[in-house]
Amino acid sequence: MIRPATPDDLPSMVETYNQAIADKVFANCDVPHDSIEKFMLTYFGKDRRFAVLVYLSSDGDTVAWGALKPFSARPDDETMAEVAVYVRRDMRARGVGIRLLQALEVSAREAGFESVVAIILGPNHASARGCKSQGFAECVRIPRIARLENNLVDIVWLQKKMEGNAHGFDR
Amino acid sequence: MKSTVSDAYHAHPMAPDATLRCLTDAMGSDTWQRVLAQRFSSPDDCVAEIFNSRRPGGAYRCTRGDGVPSGWAVYFRFHERAGYDGSMKLVLHSEDEDASSTVFDVLSTACASKGIEQGVHTLISVVDSHMQHHASWFSDSPFLLGGAVGARGNSMLNVFYRKLLDDSAGHSR
Numbered sequence: 001m002i003r004p005a006t007p008d009d010l011p012s013m014v015e016t017y018n019q020a021i022a023d024k025v026f027a028n029c030d031v032p033h034d035s036i037e038k039f040m041l042t043y044f045g046k047d048r049r050f051a052v053l054v055y056l057s058s059d060g061d062t063v064a065w066g067a068l069k070p071f072s073a074r075p076d077d078e079t080m081a082e083v084a085v086y087v088r089r090d091m092r093a094r095g096v097g098i099r100l101l102q103a104l105e106v107s108a109r110e111a112g113f114e115s116v117v118a119i120i121l122g123p124n125h126a127s128a129r130g131c132k133s134q135g136f137a138e139c140v141r142i143p144r145i146a147r148l149e150n151n152l153v154d155i156v157w158l159q160k161k162m163e164g165n166a167h168g169f170d171r
Numbered sequence: 172m173k174s175t176v177s178d179a180y181h182a183h184p185m186a187p188d189a190t191l192r193c194l195t196d197a198m199g200s201d202t203w204q205r206v207l208a209q210r211f212s213s214p215d216d217c218v219a220e221i222f223n224s225r226r227p228g229g230a231y232r233c234t235r236g237d238g239v240p241s242g243w244a245v246y247f248r249f250h251e252r253a254g255y256d257g258s259m260k261l262v263l264h265s266e267d268e269d270a271s272s273t274v275f276d277v278l279s280t281a282c283a284s285k286g287i288e289q290g291v292h293t294l295i296s297v298v299d300s301h302m303q304h305h306a307s308w309f310s311d312s313p314f315l316l317g318g319a320v321g322a323r324g325n326s327m328l329n330v331f332y333r334k335l336l337d338d339s340a341g342h343s344r
Contacts, residue, residue, distance in 0.1 A: 072250070073297050073330075074209050079323045117320060140318030140330045145249065145258040145293045152257075152292070157330070159320045 002103045005052040005065060007044055010036040012062040013054070016086045023089055043067055050081060051107035055100050063091040066100040068108055071117055079114040098130055105134065108162060115161045121146060122154030136160040179236040180273055182281035185243065190230040191218045193243045193264075202264040205299045210260075220247045226256060227289035231281045233274045241267040244278035246286065249295050257292040263305065271304045279312065283335055292336040300327040
């Protein structure tokens with residue numbers, strides 16, 4: 001089941017985020033977070049157009065989460081949202097991320113966004129495949145700018161246009 | 172000749188107080204509204220990042236040969252995440268529309284030189300297609316186009332980058 005996240009989900013969201021970094025699956029080039037405060041501010045203190053969703057297992061555990069947030073390169077552009085999805089390590093490669101991505105796309109359309117952008121690390125081929133399977137297209141590649149341990153890796157921006165959503169909300 | 176024109180302009184490093192004045196004066200400009208305001212809530216915040224002693228960054232003023240100010244540039248960490256420690260966002264601002272290409276040449280060269288000293292490996296600019304002087308200059312500059320995404324009002328956000336250091340050893344895509 002997928003439902004909107006609440007602050008009660010924050011501990012599991014942070015844990016899943018940190019797993020992705022610890023497991024070196026090229027989720028991002030961040031360092032692990034040791035508190036939930038930043039997540040609270042980032043995902044629960046902002047415009048309600050930006051959905052935060054969690055994926056629950058059959059026994060009710062939060063096993064993945066995903067969110068829309070202002071596009072980091074142009075946060076004041078109300079037509080764009082940045083999307084990110086994180087899946088608990090024991091639930092990866094089971095289609096959970098794709099279902100969250102699809103749900104976030106529905107939320108983005110309902111909120112009137114004209115496009116969503118995923119920013120991923122170049123070696124994260126699994127995420128790139130998942131995004132492309134949902135209609136995202138690679139638009140930007142900046143070579144070797146993000147450091148992971150001793151390697152510099154590419155950053156890739158993938159964008160999906162929300163056809164028919166132009167001027168879909170009151171500006 | 173371009174070299175003669177460029178020789179008439181000079182870049183000078185700016186201290187934090189001079190940088191703050193430049194940014195404050197530019198708050199009504201596209202440079203602030205379309206670029207810097209996307210990252211910083213105030214010029215003070217921006218200055219704090221540029222001159223953060225724990226990482227690279229810098230600011231330059233461009234003046235004509237007769238001393239008249241003609242533009243400025245700042246650069247600072249591309250993104251707050253830890254892995255972007257050598258990737259810098261470059262922001263160029265011209266106050267002399269007719270000479271903006273020369274001003275950008277002088278400023279970007281100064282920032283690149285200083286960046287190399289600081290260990291910066293990449294300069295990056297995200298250029299709104301509505302900022303025509305910038306888009307035109309970057310297209311004909313040492314920067315390479317990484318691509319573009321569609322944005323508000325049929326504009327494109329073009330991402331330009333310039334590699335400053337040979338990072339071919341140990342890299343991975």
